[in-house]
Amino acid sequence: MVDGNREADPWSVIHDHLATGRFQVFGCTVMPGPQLQQAVPITRQVRETFPDVTTVWGGYFPSNQPAVVIRSPWVDYVIDGPGEAAMPALLLALAGGTPVDEVPGVIFERDGRMVRTPKAPIPDQDVRAPLPLDRLAERYPIAGYLPRTFLGRHTHAMHTSMGCPFTCSFCAVVPIYQGRWKARSADLVADEVLAMRDAHGVDAIEFTDNNFFVAEKRVVAFSRRMVGQGVTWWGEGRIDTIDQYSDATLALMRDAGCRMIFFGAESGDDEMLASMDKGGRQSGAQILRFAKRLLSFGIIPEYSFVLGFPRPTEAEVWAQIHRDIAFIRRLKDQSPETEVILYLYSPVPTEGSDLHDQILAAGFAFPKTLEDWLSPAWENFDLHRNPLTPWLTPAMVRHIHEFETVLNARYPTRTDFTIGNWGRRLMQIAAAPRYRAGVYRLPLELKLMQRLRRYTRPEVEGFRAETN
Numbered sequence: 040m041v042d043g044n045r046e047a048d049p050w051s052v053i054h055d056h057l058a059t060g061r062f063q064v065f066g067c068t069v070m071p072g073p074q075l076q077q078a079v080p081i082t083r084q085v086r087e088t089f090p091d092v093t094t095v096w097g098g099y100f101p102s103n104q105p106a107v108v109i110r111s112p113w114v115d116y117v118i119d120g121p122g123e124a125a126m127p128a129l130l131l132a133l134a135g136g137t138p139v140d141e142v143p144g145v146i147f148e149r150d151g152r153m154v155r156t157p158k159a160p161i162p163d164q165d166v167r168a169p170l171p172l173d174r175l176a177e178r179y180p181i182a183g184y185l186p187r188t189f190l191g192r193h194t195h196a197m198h199t200s201m202g203c204p205f206t207c208s209f210c211a212v213v214p215i216y217q218g219r220w221k222a223r224s225a226d227l228v229a230d231e232v233l234a235m236r237d238a239h240g241v242d243a244i245e246f247t248d249n250n251f252f253v254a255e256k257r258v259v260a261f262s263r264r265m266v267g268q269g270v271t272w273w274g275e276g277r278i279d280t281i282d283q284y285s286d287a288t289l290a291l292m293r294d295a296g297c298r299m300i301f302f303g304a305e306s307g308d309d310e311m312l313a314s315m316d317k318g319g320r321q322s323g324a325q326i327l328r329f330a331k332r333l334l335s336f337g338i339i340p341e342y343s344f345v346l347g348f349p350r351p352t353e354a355e356v357w358a359q360i361h362r363d364i365a366f367i368r369r370l371k372d373q374s375p376e377t378e379v380i381l382y383l384y385s386p387v388p389t390e391g392s393d394l395h396d397q398i399l400a401a402g403f404a405f406p407k408t409l410e411d412w413l414s415p416a417w418e419n420f421d422l423h424r425n426p427l428t429p430w431l432t433p434a435m436v437r438h439i440h441e442f443e444t445v446l447n448a449r450y451p452t453r454t455d456f457t458i459g460n461w462g463r464r465l466m467q468i469a470a471a472p473r474y475r476a477g478v479y480r481l482p483l484e485l486k487l488m489q490r491l492r493r494y495t496r497p498e499v500e501g502f503r504a505e506t507n
């Protein structure tokens with residue numbers, strides 16, 4: 040295994056492995072954005088230097104955009120969704136010369152046509168063996184995966200469930216998991232957390248599940264095990280789900296170390312929320328009320344908003360942006376401790392959804408080749424920074440980014456623990472007049488301050504993380 044995050048020059052390491060002749064298959068995990076930028080040239084080099092090596096891509100990008108990947112001359116197979124069973128089965132088929140058509144969860148090209156085998160089932164999360172971290176440690180010291188964050192000195196990322204039972208129309212998880220969700224039992228999760236604490240001094244966990252909080256019963260059982268164990272944690276959930284939790288559960292979660300929860304608030308506009316298929320239960324009023332409720336238990340809500348959805352006319356797109364900004368300001372006035380993250384809407388093709396039809400009707404098209412995906416414009420699309428969607432004018436994109444700069448300076452994120460109280464105060468004072476007056480245009484002085492203080496942008500980088 041070669042970890043692109045831990046190697047200065049991943050290609051030279053991959054090259055040296057393949058040059059031994061011991062490996063016949065090269066597998067690569069690909070998320071949109073920077074991972075894609077690295078995966079394309081490296082896979083191309085593999086194909087050009089070692090033409091006999093079979094190449095396999097897995098992860099969110101190829102699972103959601105398989106046609107463009109399979110059409111490229113460098114990728115032979117895509118694993119669509121979970122790889123635990125599909126990859127070994129594919130390897131067996133390749134080694135035994137049996138038809139790949141019988142392996143679930145694989146996409147490939149035959150006679151110029153894309154072939155998709157049936158979706159692979161989500162593996163039972165309770166039967167997987169503990170991750171062989173000792174094998175990983177032979178090449179990459181584990182401490183390098185346990186950075187300091189606002190949560191703790193040694194933060195570990197952990198995945199305890201797969202998929203999500205909801206089907207929000209804009210979400211990349213939906214085409215892959217189609218409303219399916221499977222979780223690891225609370226006791227096994229707690230055992231794993233405590234084992235990491237005892238073996239590696241882990242005192243903080245980021246649960247990177249799409250939806251950690253689907254089942255209150257599981258969260259309660261996990262929380263009971265974690266009270267008094269000295270581990271803080273963060274996870275991602277839905278407002279309408281956790282709003283159903285009892286007060287006793289929220290208090291227990293806090294006592295068990297839950298510090299912050301990430302929520303896709305998306306918009307304060309009820310009509311917008313309905314068009315996103317947010318389950319029909321989330322509303323603007325609830326977003327506001329719930330922030331207050333969660334904060335009263337000492338847990339910080341981290342709300343993400345998605346701006347720039349398609350509307351029938353330019354005037355309506357502008358009106359929607361202004362409404363969303365006004366809502367975010369109302370939220371901050373009411374509960375300033377709420378963390379706010381802004382994204383620009385970047386379409387994911389969930390075929391058959393209303394939103395999908397709307398974006399095609401508005402003239403949107405994805406790149407036709409992998410090389411096209413490498414252009415800086417499409418990298419920004421992937422990062423939700425500049426979506427290249429025809430209904431968003433450059434002036435709108437600029438306005439949203441300028442508002443974001445002022446908002447982030449007025450309310451610097453708690454998750455950046457390096458800016459210090461003085462740095463935080465200074466930014467707040469500098470941003471206050473603009474924020475109060477609602478004047479966001481060209482906030483160059485705030486941009487400069489953020490750059491000088493190396494202000495972290497959680498929407499792109501995740502939490503501020505410093506290697507110990």
Ligand code: B12
Nearest residue numbers: 066067068071072073074097098099121122211248249501
């Ligand atoms: C952790 C994470 C990050 C971390 C990445 C840290 C790192 N460098 O590894 C950070 C915070 C930096 C990050 C950033 C971004 N992320 Co991110 N991230 C995630 C998250 C929460 C977990 C991913 C993960 O590790 N899962 C655990 C592994 C085990 O699961 P998996 O990746 O699905 O892998 C399985 C299969 O896909 C398959 N598989 C995967 N790779 C391979 C390879 C082979 C060879 C095979 C056979 C199989 C296979 O098998 C695995 C096991 O079943 C996901 C959401 C989620 N809960 O999954 C979003 C997610 C992947 N991120 C997403 C995005 C968009 C981004 C960004 C591009 C933009 C952004 N603004 O968020 C940036 C840029 C990323 C980059 N640097 O390249 C989106 C992708 C959307 C899409 N359209 O495809 C997701 C789905 C979030 C979402 N719901 O929108 N991210």
Ligand code: SF4
Nearest residue numbers: 203205206207210249
């Ligand atoms: S609840 Fe979250 S992860 Fe689940 S479909 Fe909706 S946006 Fe995606």
